[in-house]
Amino acid sequence: MSILSLRGLRKNFGATEIIRGVNLGIEAGEKHAIIGPNGAGKSTLFHLISGKYAPSAGAIEFKGQSLANLPPHRINRLGIARSFQVTNIFPRLSVFENIRCALLWPSGYRYSFWRPIEREAKLNGETEQVLEKIGLAGRAKIPAGEIAYSEQRALELGMAIAGGAELILLDEPVAGMSHSEADNAVDLIRRVTEGKTLVMVEHDMNIVFELADRISVLVYGEVIASGAPAEIRANAQVREAYLGEALSDA
Amino acid sequence: MKTLAAKWGLWGGYLAVLLLLPQVFDSILAISIFNQMAIAIVFALSYNMLLGQGGMLSFGHAVYFGLGGFLAVHVLRLMEFETVYFSIALIPLIGGLTGLFAGIFVGSFSTRKAGTVFAMISLGIGELVAASSLIFTGFFGGEAGVSGDRTFGPPLFGMDFFSDVDVYYLAAFWVFVSTLFMYLFTRTPAGRMANAVRDNPERAEFIGYSARWVRFISFCASGMFAGVAGGLFALNYEFLTDENLNLVTSGRVLLMAYIGGLGFFIGPIIGAIVLTLMNFLLSNYTELFLLYLGILFALTVLFLPRGFAGFIMMHQIAWLRGRLHSLALPYLLTGLPALLFILSAVCLLELSHANEPVLHFLGLSLARDSALSWIGLVLGAGLGALLTAKSTPRLRRAWEAANAPNSEAGQEAAP
Numbered sequence: 001m002s003i004l005s006l007r008g009l010r011k012n013f014g015a016t017e018i019i020r021g022v023n024l025g026i027e028a029g030e031k032h033a034i035i036g037p038n039g040a041g042k043s044t045l046f047h048l049i050s051g052k053y054a055p056s057a058g059a060i061e062f063k064g065q066s067l068a069n070l071p072p073h074r075i076n077r078l079g080i081a082r083s084f085q086v087t088n089i090f091p092r093l094s095v096f097e098n099i100r101c102a103l104l105w106p107s108g109y110r111y112s113f114w115r116p117i118e119r120e121a122k123l124n125g126e127t128e129q130v131l132e133k134i135g136l137a138g139r140a141k142i143p144a145g146e147i148a149y150s151e152q153r154a155l156e157l158g159m160a161i162a163g164g165a166e167l168i169l170l171d172e173p174v175a176g177m178s179h180s181e182a183d184n185a186v187d188l189i190r191r192v193t194e195g196k197t198l199v200m201v202e203h204d205m206n207i208v209f210e211l212a213d214r215i216s217v218l219v220y221g222e223v224i225a226s227g228a229p230a231e232i233r234a235n236a237q238v239r240e241a242y243l244g245e246a247l248s249d250a
Numbered sequence: 251m252k253t254l255a256a257k258w259g260l261w262g263g264y265l266a267v268l269l270l271l272p273q274v275f276d277s278i279l280a281i282s283i284f285n286q287m288a289i290a291i292v293f294a295l296s297y298n299m300l301l302g303q304g305g306m307l308s309f310g311h312a313v314y315f316g317l318g319g320f321l322a323v324h325v326l327r328l329m330e331f332e333t334v335y336f337s338i339a340l341i342p343l344i345g346g347l348t349g350l351f352a353g354i355f356v357g358s359f360s361t362r363k364a365g366t367v368f369a370m371i372s373l374g375i376g377e378l379v380a381a382s383s384l385i386f387t388g389f390f391g392g393e394a395g396v397s398g399d400r401t402f403g404p405p406l407f408g409m410d411f412f413s414d415v416d417v418y419y420l421a422a423f424w425v426f427v428s429t430l431f432m433y434l435f436t437r438t439p440a441g442r443m444a445n446a447v448r449d450n451p452e453r454a455e456f457i458g459y460s461a462r463w464v465r466f467i468s469f470c471a472s473g474m475f476a477g478v479a480g481g482l483f484a485l486n487y488e489f490l491t492d493e494n495l496n497l498v499t500s501g502r503v504l505l506m507a508y509i510g511g512l513g514f515f516i517g518p519i520i521g522a523i524v525l526t527l528m529n530f531l532l533s534n535y536t537e538l539f540l541l542y543l544g545i546l547f548a549l550t551v552l553f554l555p556r557g558f559a560g561f562i563m564m565h566q567i568a569w570l571r572g573r574l575h576s577l578a579l580p581y582l583l584t585g586l587p588a589l590l591f592i593l594s595a596v597c598l599l600e601l602s603h604a605n606e607p608v609l610h611f612l613g614l615s616l617a618r619d620s621a622l623s624w625i626g627l628v629l630g631a632g633l634g635a636l637l638t639a640k641s642t643p644r645l646r647r648a649w650e651a652a653n654a655p656n657s658e659a660g661q662e663a664a665p
Binding site for chain 2: 072088100104116
């Protein structure tokens with residue numbers, strides 16, 4: 001059974017229809033990439049799944065449960081975490097605190113205003129482990145707004161995976177990185193999403209083919225192809241709509 | 251361990267200062283100022299829970315202060331007429347509970363959004379309650395206000411609350427407890443998330459937190475402590491009017507917290523102390539106090555956006571690198587002309603406001619009708635401004651040098 005399924009999903013802003021009937025099933029444990037030209041609606045799709053936008057029509061189900069009308073924090077609590085295309089962190093909090101905040105709800109702290117947080121050894125230990133994993137242990141005390149861009153991207157990723165969500169949505173995780181930074185990021189993504197379901201939007205085809213075991217191609221709000229990387233590479237329609245252009249760019 | 255000891259030392263020192271102040275300065279006047287400071291500290295700290303910690307700009311925080319105060323005064327009245335038997339020591343708690351319930355009610359709809367929406371709702375509620383206070387005269391006493399008497403309660407540790415010193419010790423207790431709890435709140439999951447939501451409410455949603463609930467919790471806590479401050483006010487003055495919950499009071503607490511420094515826990519304490527002192531010192535000497543307060547606020551916003559506390563903390567890096575002393579001379583060279591400018595400008599303002607033909611101010615005798623005093627002051631201000639401007643580049647260079655990354659200092663520290 002699919003862990004995430006989208007059925008007849010539509011989203012319009014006024015008269016403009018961005019997502020035009022998407023049907024997609026994501027299997028548990030799969031690494032799924034969504035590619036497509038600019039303006040195809042990839043980020044919008046993520047916003048719909050994670051609850052930032054409400055669908056105009058259609059259904060989204062996570063482990064058989066409908067996500068309709070759920071606010072983002074409820075969707076997150078079900079086990080869906082995401083990162084953002086534009087770095088979206090808590091700039092004035094330290095790197096350590098950014099990760100610790102991401103761990104709070106999954107660790108069951110809820111809105112506790114009576115437990116001194118520094119005494120929660122397990123929570124603080126787990127925070128350090130995540131920092132270790134994403135290579136930011138040395139930057140723990142610095143305000144997150146002041147670290148380097150690629151470090152912020154790693155932090156962004158760390159916040160998405162910290163809570164142990166089953167389904168991770170990554171929106172262009174390596175956008176704006178240099179080649180070597182991107183290579184590191186790919187390693188990092190592979191390590192931290194092990195055993196989890198990953199759905200990512202990415203422009204860089206090398207990274208997509210390296211990480212994904214299934215690819216869906218979104219063009220003007222519709223999935224025109226979905227399959228293994230080799231199939232997608234060979235698909236004439238995809239080449240015409242998107243890949244040819246992207247490959248000739250590269 | 252070292253930081254833990256430092257923390258205990260800090261809180262112990264705070265308590266000691268609170269307890270020793272009336273021993274060192276024991277005049278009636280000093281005690282009355284300390285009582286005002288105590289009230290202002292709790293009120294300003296509660297405001298900082300909203301704006302500094304939670305990112306909610308409120309123009310109506312006096313509502314919780316005032317409602318808490320009014321309820322407290324009514325309880326005092328009930329005690330006076332022996333309708334209820336209650337301890338004077340717990341009067342601030344009455345204020346706190348009132349503030350909490352008012353916070354729960356208003357927060358239930360106002361914390362949905364931060365930013366402009368929140369600010370406008372707070373302004374609306376502030377106006378609404380202030381207007382109501384003049385309409386529902388049974389509870390608020392109209393323009394005359396409501397007065398009580400704090401001396402009818404059972405004595406506490408031998409204190410009967412006839413004198414302000416008794417009130418001071420009670421207030422000091424509540425200030426200490428409130429400060430401690432407001433600080434501890436910032437170190438809990440709800441308090442940390444308040445900062446997170448202030449920084450980025452959207453992201454908070456995607457890590458499982460409802461930004462609205464996080465704001466709501468801070469809002470209620472903030473209302474409660476504002477109410478405690480209101481209760482202290484009721485005890486100290488035994489008298490409340492509509493002014494205690496209108497926009498003037500809301501504006502004043504915003505100024506205190508902002509001038510003190512919003513981003514720092516200690517900022518509002520500094521702001522409360524400085525403004526209370528200023529209020530006392532200046533309002534005896536000049537009618538232009540509010541004008542100076544406004545100028546101070548504008549200058550703080552422009553030049554010290556993180557307030558006095560931020561200004562002090564700015565020097566941390568230079569201090570850690572052992573270069574703080576290198577700033578002393580440049581500060582002096584800029585500070586003295588700046589002082590000349592400020593004093594000349596103040597004299598000009600006072601002179602244009604003066605009612606008598608000769609103004610005695612700062613040891614000077616300035617004749618209003620003499621061109622000489624005007625020219626002298628304008629020259630003084632001009633010279634001050636010119637020298638200040640001339641010396642700023644030097645100060646800036648010294649500042650950059652003092653804060654520069656450690657190349658030489660690193661070598662110094664190595665052996």
